[in-house]
Amino acid sequence: xxxxxxxxxxxxxxxxxxxxxxxxxxxxxxxxxxxxxxxxxxxxxxxxxxxxxxxxxxxxxxxxxxxxxxxxxxxxxxxxxxxxxxxxxxxxxxxxxxxxxxxxxxxxxxxxxxxxxxxxxxxxxxxxxxxxxxxxxxxxxxxxxxxxxxxxxxxxxxxxxxxxxxxxxxxxxxxxxxxxxxxxxxxxxxxxxxxxxxxxxxxxxxxxxxxxxxxxxxxxxxxxxxxxxxxxxxxxxxxxxxxxxxxxxxxxxxxxxxxxxxxxxxxxxxxxxxxxxxxxxxxxxxxxxxxxxxxxxxxxxxxxxxxxxxxxxxxxxxxxxxxxxxxxxxxxxxxxxxxxxxxxxxxxxxxxxxxxxxxxxx
Numbered sequence: 432x433x434x435x436x437x438x439x440x441x442x443x444x445x446x447x448x449x450x451x452x453x454x455x456x457x458x459x460x461x462x463x464x465x466x467x468x469x470x471x472x473x474x475x476x477x478x479x480x481x482x483x484x485x486x487x488x489x490x491x492x493x494x495x496x497x498x499x500x501x502x503x504x505x506x507x508x509x510x511x512x513x514x515x516x517x518x519x520x521x522x523x524x525x526x527x528x529x530x531x532x533x534x535x536x537x538x539x540x541x542x543x544x545x546x547x548x549x550x551x552x553x554x555x556x557x558x559x560x561x562x563x564x565x566x567x568x569x570x571x572x573x574x575x576x577x578x579x580x581x582x583x584x585x586x587x588x589x590x591x592x593x594x595x596x597x598x599x600x601x602x603x604x605x606x607x608x609x610x611x612x613x614x615x616x617x618x619x620x621x622x623x624x625x626x627x628x629x630x631x632x633x634x635x636x637x638x639x640x641x642x643x644x645x646x647x648x649x650x651x652x653x654x655x656x657x658x659x660x661x662x663x664x665x666x667x668x669x670x671x672x673x674x675x676x677x678x679x680x681x682x683x684x685x686x687x688x689x690x691x692x693x694x695x696x697x698x699x700x701x702x703x704x705x706x707x708x709x710x711x712x713x714x715x716x717x718x719x720x721x722x723x724x725x726x727x728x729x730x731x732x733x734x735x736x737x738x739x740x741x742x743x744x745x746x747x748x749x750x751x752x753x754x755x756x757x758x759x760x761x762x763x764x765x766x767x768x769x770x771x772x773x774x775x776x777x778x779x780x781x782x783x784x785x786x787x788x789x790x791x792x793x
Contacts, residue, residue: 450779451760455617455711455736455772458659464699471695475688476502483691487698488665491652494637494701495644497667501676502694506531506616508685509651509664511539514580516668516675517610517649520545523576524612525567527553530584531614543683547576557590559583561603568607578607584614585643589737591624594642601646611646616653616664618643620735623708636705648672654697657711657736658704659773663697707773711736714771714780721784725791738769750790757786 451457460468474481488500503509510532518524524540526533528550532540540546549567551559569575581604585592604611615621622640644650649668654660666676680686687693715733722730722740729741742750744765754761759782762768769783 448779449758449760450775450782452769452771452775452783453760453762455656455770458655458657458772458774460661460696461659461704461773463703464659464696467695467699468692471691473689473691476690477686477688481689481691481694483698484694487694487701490698490701491665492667494641495650495652495667496641497644497650497669499670499673500665500667501673501680502690502697503651503664503666503680504662504685504687506614506651506653506655506664507536507539508680508683509653509666510536510612510614511543511683512676512679512685513612513649513651513666513668513672514540514546514582515544515679516672517580517612518544518546519579521547521576522579523547523549523569524580524582525549525551525559525564525578525609526582527551527557527559527584527587529553529588530582531616532582532584549576549578553587556593556596557584557587558592558596559600561599564600564603565607568609578609580610580612582612582614583647584616585621586617586624586735586737589617589620589733589735589739591621591734594625597643597646610648613644613647613650615644615650617656617735618650618652619705620657620708620712623706623712624735627709627712636708654700657708657772658697658700660693660696660700662693665697704773708736711771711773711775714775714777715769717777718769718771718780718784721781722787725788727791728787736771738771740767740769741765742767750787753790754783754786757782757789759783759786 471483476484484502492500526548533548533550551563569578622636625639626634626636651666653664715736715738718738719730727743731739747765
């Protein structure tokens with residue numbers, strides 16, 4: 432049992448403990464991560480001399496195949512700095528209707544960056560149809576915003592964008608002179624799923640992540656979700672793009688001083704908590720198997736660590752409250768979301784299954 436599994440056993444699986452399946456953002460630092468934070472060498476990152484921040488940036492850029500990287504407090508800020516580095520006022524980016532950068536980041540690109548989003552509907556697999564992307568690239572005409580960027584997300588709603596799709600979308604964007612940004616908040620969940628296929632694609636999640644990133648000019652990676660760090664995301668790209676993003680980070684209030692305390696946690700996660708993400712995926716499948724066959728509840732097969740359940744709108748709120756009364760936390764109005772992570776173990780998942788079944792069998 433690895434450290435993440437031990438931590439889960441100490442928390443999520445205890446009788447009477449809360450089983451928090453609302454999000455993988457609720458994870459707590461493991462003992463090893465706390466030790467890394469306590470011993471991290473520190474400097475002043477605004478002056479560029481925090482050794483722990485610099486080490487994290489260099490390590491992630493090297494692993495993912497980029498020239499440079501920049502540590503940020505949040506994924507929202509990392510994405511926004513990327514969009515503003517790629518686009519100017521009056522430019523446009525093509526994005527999915529349910530992409531985080533469009534729907535759940537406060538409209539920052541439009542409000543703060545004066546960048547117009549062109550949202551498109553998703554295909555069932557989470558991708559944006561190539562024909563729709565091409566049809567929405569604006570001609571060079573003063574009547575239109577200038578289409579400058581294609582922004583994708585992987586995973587998107589827990590779904591992994593196919594590798595052949597990423598290659599085709601990237602080629603389409605390059606053919607039309609568009610830059611390409613990836614919101615890779617759960618990049619390593621996608622990489623674990625790709626690596627799990629093995630075969631000619633190999634089984635190393637770090638290599639799989641690098642191959643995913645090879646189709647993009649920039650990628651934002653979140654460390655405070657399944658990787659278990661308390662805070663932080665990293666934007667990777669060319670030296671020129673990161674230099675621009677660094678200026679935007681300052682203007683957006685994101686400069687930090689002895690940030691190595693946080694960067695060391697992310698670096699520990701990068702080295703020690705990537706491969707264990709597969710355990711979360713297995714627990715998501717266990718959850719789905721346990722929820723199958725309940726009347727009024729339809730469960731979607733998970734590809735990674737996120738499980739969605741369709742329920743009748745009239746009972747959704749009651750189900751959420753029932754689960755809460757039994758010590759199981761989830762989110763949703765008519766589509767419930769359960770997210771497995773390093774602080775939930777098999778016993779916790781089984782408690783969630785049993786509590787849900789009691790609701791429907793009452």
